[in-house]
Amino acid sequence: MSEMLLSELTTAAVGGPIKNYVRATSESEIIEAVKTADEAGEKLLIVGGGSNLIVADAGFDGTVVHIASEGIRDLEVPACGGANIRVQAGHNWDAFVQYAIDHEWVGIEALSGIPGTVGATPVQNVGAYGAEVAQTISSVRTWDREKRAVKTFALSDLDFSYRHSVLKENTVNGSPRYVVLTVDFQFTFGTLSAPIRYAELGRRLGVEVGEHAESRKVRETVLELRASKGMVLDADDRDTYSTGSFFTNPIVDESVREQLPADAPSYPATNAAGEVLEGKIKLSAAWLIQNAGFDKGFGLEGDSQQIAGGRASLSTKHTLAITNRGEASADDLMAIASAIRDGVKESFGIELVPEPVIVGTGLAK
Numbered sequence: 001m002s003e004m005l006l007s008e009l010t011t012a013a014v015g016g017p018i019k020n021y022v023r024a025t026s027e028s029e030i031i032e033a034v035k036t037a038d039e040a041g042e043k044l045l046i047v048g049g050g051s052n053l054i055v056a057d058a059g060f061d062g063t064v065v066h067i068a069s070e071g072i073r074d075l076e077v078p079a080c081g082g083a084n085i086r087v088q089a090g091h092n093w094d095a096f097v098q099y100a101i102d103h104e105w106v107g108i109e110a111l112s113g114i115p116g117t118v119g120a121t122p123v124q125n126v127g128a129y130g131a132e133v134a135q136t137i138s139s140v141r142t143w144d145r146e147k148r149a150v151k152t153f154a155l156s157d158l159d160f161s162y163r164h165s166v167l168k169e170n171t172v173n174g175s176p177r178y179v180v181l182t183v184d185f186q187f188t189f190g191t192l193s194a195p196i197r198y199a200e201l202g203r204r205l206g207v208e209v210g211e212h213a214e215s216r217k218v219r220e221t222v223l224e225l226r227a228s229k230g231m232v233l234d235a236d237d238r239d240t241y242s243t244g245s246f247f248t249n250p251i252v253d254e255s256v257r258e259q260l261p262a263d264a265p266s267y268p269a270t271n272a273a274g275e276v277l278e279g280k281i282k283l284s285a286a287w288l289i290q291n292a293g294f295d296k297g298f299g300l301e302g303d304s305q306q307i308a309g310g311r312a313s314l315s316t317k318h319t320l321a322i323t324n325r326g327e328a329s330a331d332d333l334m335a336i337a338s339a340i341r342d343g344v345k346e347s348f349g350i351e352l353v354p355e356p357v358i359v360g361t362g363l364a365k
Contacts, residue, residue, distance in 0.1 A: 006059060009066060010050035011115055011233060012323075012356075013241050014330040016059030023066045027088070027181045030067060031143050031150075034179055037063035038145055045174045045359060048090060049116035052124065052243055053174065056360030057329045067119055067180075072099060075184070083187045084138065089119025089180045093126075101215050105187035107136040107194050110201065112219040113226040115233050115244070119180035123167045124355070125160045129222055130197025130209075134160035135274075138186040140167070142178035151178065161271055162282075163248050163355060174359045193218045201225065229318040239315040241324040243356040246337060247285040250350050254281050260348060261291070285352055289319045289340055292347035299336050300325070307339055308332035314340070330361050338364040 006015025020042065024030040037044045043062025047053060069090040077084040083105045087096055097112050110131035120126070121133045122140050137155060144151040159166040170177040192212040196202045204221045205213045226232045230239030251269045260266075265287055269280035298304050299313030312332035315321040322336050337354065341363055345351050354363065 004064075006047075006050075006053075006055040006064070009047050009064075010053050010055065010243075011241065012050075012054055012243050012328075012333060014057065014324060014328060014333060015053075015055035016057045018059060018064045019061050020063040021066065022063060023068050025068045025070075025090070027069060030065065030069060030089070030179060030181060033063070033065045034143055034145060035148070037065070043175065044145075046176055046179055047174075048120045049092070051115035052120065052356045054243060054330055054333060054356050054358050054361065055174075057331060058360060060360065065179075067117060069181075072096065082189060083185075085185045085187065086182050087118045087185065088182055089117060091118045093118050093121060097219065100187065101219055104189050104191055104215075105185075106190045106192070106215060107131075107187050108133070108185075109193050109215040109218040110196075110198070110222055112222040113232045118183050122158060122160075122165055122180065122183055123171065123176070124163045125165050125168075127163070129201045129225070131194065132160070134158070135194070136185045136187060137183060139184045140180060141182045141184075142167070142180050145177050145179065150181070153178075162251060162269070171357075174357045191215055230315045230321060230323070231318070238325050239317050239321065239323055242315065242321040245285070245320040245355055246322045247289070247320065247341075247352040248355045249285045250283045250288075250352065251277075251280055252283060252350065254279055256283075256350070257281060264288075264291070283350070286318070286320045288344050288348055288350060288352070289314075292340075292343045294319060294340050294343060298340070304339075308335045312336045334358075334361055334363055 002018050002021040004018045004021040007013050022033040024033045045060050045064045047064055048067045067090040069088040071088040073086045075084040075086055093114055093116050096118055097108050100108055110129040122137055125132050125134050140153045142151050167178050193215045195210050202209050207213050234240045257266055265284045266281045269277040269282045297316040299308055300310055311325055312328040315323050322333050341352050
């Protein structure tokens with residue numbers, strides 16, 4: 001048994017001991033570590049920044065490969081009219097966003113402040129403030145564990161949709177068939193952002209949805225918005241000890257809208273290309289949670305404190321994040337999540353779906 005704990009590798013700071021821990025700092029080390037585990041018949045868990053992962057308090061009885069490869073390279077594709085960039089899977093995502101803005105590459109500025117690594121972003125098609133990585137990714141190179149060979153997915157092969165990809169579809173309990181090695185992006189050049197697609201961000205920037213703003217100002221504003229919601233990592237702020245948004249925004253049939261209160265927000269549901277999905281709408285998980293009676297800080301005081309002893313709660317800044325208040329276990333986080341899921345289902349008939357990868361534990365049945 002290694003001395004490493006999963007609580008040391010995850011932003012929620014929960015998770016027990018690891019049987020075999022390998023930190024892989026290059027593409028070759030990633031492939032070798034995965035091959036060694038597979039040949040030994042070991043269970044395999046891939047960890048990047050640990051910002052979308054909750055593992056049981058009992059730990060992981062197998063090999064954890066910690067992806068720590070770094071590097072950004074301009075592929076210099078002739079006559080492409082933009083920048084074609086390859087990034088190593090373990091590179092810090094937000095550092096890459098800053099690097100892109102510094103080099104006047106346009107398209108990911110609204111994704112500032114998201115914790116984790118570049119390699120994790122295509123797996124669940126990471127998105128925020130109206131932007132998704134699917135809008136700039138051109139291909140993803142992976143190690144195919146079944147065929148024991150490198151496999152490259154073109155954009156059209158990745159099957160991107162809301163918080164989904166073919167990579168996620170082929171991942172079970174944090175153990176993927178396809179281990180991401182590098183991610184290729186295609187950017188246009190400029191100092192102005194991609195069109196603003198999120199109303200709250202547009203208001204803060206003083207522009208209409210569909211208009212552009214200075215990319216640096218977009219990043220600055222997004223970081224301010226995320227920090228106000230406890231969504232930027234800060235060692236001194238317990239509201240940031242979480243997996244970020246714990247539940248995805250439900251995509252439901254339009255007919256469900258009639259069953260909800262008139263003030264319940266809903267939005268057109270779109271695919272990764274921004275095309276509207278006919279007959280579908282997207283609801284706000286945060287609104288559903290709050291209007292089912294779960295306020296910010298739920299779990300800290302009153303009757304709700306009995307659920308997890310005050311060790312875990314909803315963020316005091318935002319109703320989508322379930323936070324570790326200092327001594328929480330994975331089971332504590334699951335208890336709060338279960339109470340919220342059940343309460344929303346009872347109030348509105350809609351079952352919220354967890355966004356993070358959950359290994360060895362889970363919400364109550």
